[in-house]
Amino acid sequence: MTWLMVFCHIQIAPGRQKVAENPLIGGSWKDEDAVLEDAKSRRLATMKSLRDDWERSTDRKIQANAIRTKVHSILAESELALEARRARFHSLYSMLFIVHLTLSK
Numbered sequence: 001m002t003w004l005m006v007f008c009h010i011q012i013a014p015g016r017q018k019v020a021e022n023p024l025i026g027g028s029w030k031d032e033d034a035v036l037e038d039a040k041s042r043r044l045a046t047m048k049s050l051r052d053d054w055e056r057s058t059d060r061k062i063q064a065n066a067i068r069t070k071v072h073s074i075l076a077e078s079e080l081a082l083e084a085r086r087a088r089f090h091s092l093y094s095m096l097f098i099v100h101l102t103l104s105k
Helices: 003-008 029-104
Strands: none
Touching: none
16 A cells, blocks of 8 residues: 555555545646646746846846936036136137237227
8 A cells, every 4th residue: 555545545456547636636646747837837937027027127227327327428528518618718708808908008
């Protein structure tokens, strides 16, 4: 007598094949493999979904940081260009002021 027969309280005559009923899920032991396979596939699908969500959010964060970095670099370049224009304007204005002072005397 096997442990399966003892567990399910089934007596099988020698030479006869019988599918034992699984008392836990109400089906045959063959169905249990299908249930376990289904549970495994659902668990794998859930893990894949979580991984895909994580990758998607991480990609968005990486893209947002890249855009933020590019915007900051463009703003810094424009700030430098503006400072250069201000310095050039100030030097030209100073020269005009000096020329005006020398001509007005």
